[in-house]
Amino acid sequence: MKIILIVFYFLQWVLWAVEAVPYDYSFTSECLKTPNKPQYDGGIVVNPELKEGLKGWANFGTAKLQWRTEETGNEFVVARLRNQSFDSVSQEFFLDKEKLYTLSAWLQVSHGDAIVVATFKTPTGYHNAGSTEAKSGCWSMLKGGLMVNKSGSVQLYFQSENPTVDIWVDSVSLQPFTQEEWKSHQDHSIEKMRRSKVKIHTVNSEGKPQANRTLIIAQKFARFPFGCAINKNILSNQAYKNWFTSRFKYTTFENEMKWYANEARQNQYDYSAADALLQFTRSNGVSVRGHSVFWDDPRFQPSWVPSLGPSQLAAAATARINSIMRRYSGQVIAWDVVNENVHYNFFESKLGATASSKFYTVARVLDRKASLFLNDYNTIEEPGDRASSPDSYI
The missing domain is CATH 2.60.120.260 (Galactose-binding domain-like)
Structure with missing residues (x-):
């Protein structure tokens, strides 16, 4: 009787798997x-x-x-x-x-x-x-x-x-x-996009094939770019360093590359925290996303920026993008050139509607290999946020 029930439930599962809507x-x-x-x-x-x-x-x-x-x-x-x-x-x-x-x-x-x-x-x-x-x-x-x-x-x-x-x-x-069904969709996507078959050939020191060999394979890190943000506090916390580097190969700095952190006073630059973090990530094989060159939210500008006139702001912005991107060009895999410019428009309100596009043009010249991103929020978790619709991005 138990065997019959097992077969029955197995057939039910097979029928469900076949009928599940992709x-x-x-x-x-x-x-x-x-x-x-x-x-x-x-x-x-x-x-x-x-x-x-x-x-x-x-x-x-x-x-x-x-x-x-x-x-x-x-x-x-x-x-x-x-x-x-x-x-x-x-x-x-x-x-x-x-x-x-x-x-x-x-x-x-x-x-x-x-x-x-x-x-x-x-x-x-x-x-x-x-x-x-x-x-x-x-x-x-x-x-x-x-x-x-x-x-x-x-x-x-x-x-x-x-x-x-x-x-x-x-x-x-x-x-x-x-x-x-939803879980099956996730599993199917993982199988399709993140897994592949690998053939392994074992050879001896002379390059001749070896039969009947036992292999032990241990995956150390996933190829999928899985990471976590860090800040300068990690530099003085060895336990956190060990925890972080054992899990992640990608990161971005929370504040250490933002304009207000690098130039709190006009023409006085401080990249010490960003430099130290970059040295730490480099020594541990962790790739870094540059975050961010500019932030379009008026609340998060260096204190001396909002009072600048259009021509002064344009000059300051030019100095900013050249300063940070020339310093770290080739050392990061990506740049968030303008942060949250779908929700906000500080630079557009001061420099015109094409301000962000001009920043991206300059960024491409300053770092030709890194990917350039528009970074914003509510892109997935809040479907009712009209500013984060695909149309707004385009």
Whole structure:
């Protein structure tokens, strides 16, 4: 009887593994004339391509809904006569707190462009699941996801702070995954991207193949760039040094390469802490990301910088980028040239809209081998942060 039960559960597991829905990683930031088909054939969305009129869809707030067909034959729904940001089109679902949900949709607006956010009204509050910059004349893809804290009925709707635009919606998908399925997606990605087969040939001192040999292989470090930030306090803590170097081969310095740390007073430079940290990392084979040349948040400038006029700031910024990047060129694998310039615009407000792009142009000349990054926050963990959408980065 026990053997029969084991076989039964094994067959159940095999059937689950075969039937598990693979995750669709596809996404495009390109604005298309016609939207792509909904991912997962729409998942649990009723009438995802609007081929059955407004079936499954209702208005949210006071918006009026209209079903339309483009010249290409593509059908979609329009939320029009909007007065509030949340006036929109919606659909109701039952979501399970034990599952994870991935959402995608294609959006357009009647004129201009506008940030459109996918929001779920749930039993515990409102949760943004993703956003995109929708445009007029072409379709933009939104992709995101969510989990809920409490199982129950929810409403999905699309909102925009610009109530003068009509919101067009098409190719909507909401796909649930169990925790086991989500874990299987992770395992599959690891197998595909981070593992490979290796053939080992054993030879003697003369280079002749040796048969029937026993090998012991111990992985010391992963090739995957896994690291942790450090600061100057590690230099006086041997236990922390040992702990850090036994685990990480990549790092970035918390403050020691920032402008306010290197030039607290104008034209008085201090790179002693950064130099010491770089010597420590170099001696232990740890690669360093340079963080950061500039910071676009006005709160984190050297105290003497905010009062500078445009021409004075331009000169100071030129001196700054040349000072730090010439000093450490070839010693770091990457540079965060401008920190948080999606959320903030200190340099753009003083030097013009192209300030950051000019910094990157200069940075490429000063260090031709290092990768150049735009470093910002909320890029994954807060899908409702409109500043961190892919459109804002582009």
